[in-house]
Amino acid sequence: MQFHDSMISLVGNTPLVRLNSVTKGIKATVLAKVEYFNPGGSVKDRIALRMIEAAEESGALKPGGTIVEPTSGNTGVGLAIVAQQKGYKCIFVCPDKVSTDKINVLRAYGAEVVVCPTAVDPEHPDSYYNVSDRLVRETPGAWKPDQYSNPNNPLSHYHSTGPELWEQTEGRITHFVAGVGTGGTISGTGRYLKDASDGKVQVIGADPEGSVYSGGSGRPYLVEGVGEDFWPTAYDRTVADEIVAVSDKDSFQMTRRLAKEEGLLVGGSCGMAVVAALRVAERLDENGVVVVLLPDSGRGYLSKIFNDEWMADYGFLEDEGPSARVADVL
């Protein structure tokens, strides 16, 4: 009989798919690592699994314990699935700007979600930060993974994403491109690929215009999950050879093209990473093998990126080629 013991064993081993349409005129091969094939629908399942298993080993997380993390997104889903399968409780803390759909996903997996007001200072007792700290102090058996500082975030990629890419490309990968949020993906995967190739693989970070990684001050941008206004310790500043800044408009237009032309319904940080990957690939000849990591699915962004009105309100449809209009296909 062929079956998996549980959804946990489906984490990782995601496919690589060649991009064929958005790469017109480019000689290099551009391959997408499609992370929405993970059971929780994103790359974050990898870090959830490793952070939890490491905490079990160190004794920081004990049987029947509770995982407390300020997250509303992909990391929460990954933690919720692994926790549920291993018998832990989860409490997630979210700001009230998070959509009810996202909160309902976490609750569907059995997690408790505490919603905090956005319109208060970080020092206020009801702030997102203070509520999660208080829950950790007051909940017996609580453990906070803290993806921004947990070394098992980048390590999960050093031990899974990196080796997978090296094997899938038979060591022929020349460039690796990933968006930078906590920095875990680029740091762990990039370090593994550098080690495996004696430093030959070039590592490129993609960053929203305005974020600190590309020299900004943290100015707001709309792409979700990437960019920061501080430097997380999960990010290894020595691994990227180059950081490419990409605008919201370019990111979202590319995201829509990936759905319409490549059959890839993915999130906005994926469009951003592909824009950066194409800028790199344009400079290469036919020996170039560029791998770009696509962190999540587009299902969570239907009312934004894939909604013409929302796009038009921000002026993101201007200069968009007719091939990218969602309305054309409806």
Ligand code: PMP
């Ligand atoms: N894209 C999305 C949608 C994400 O949720 C994240 C994680 N914050 C990233 C990209 C960036 O990954 P990392 O945190 O490993 O840098």
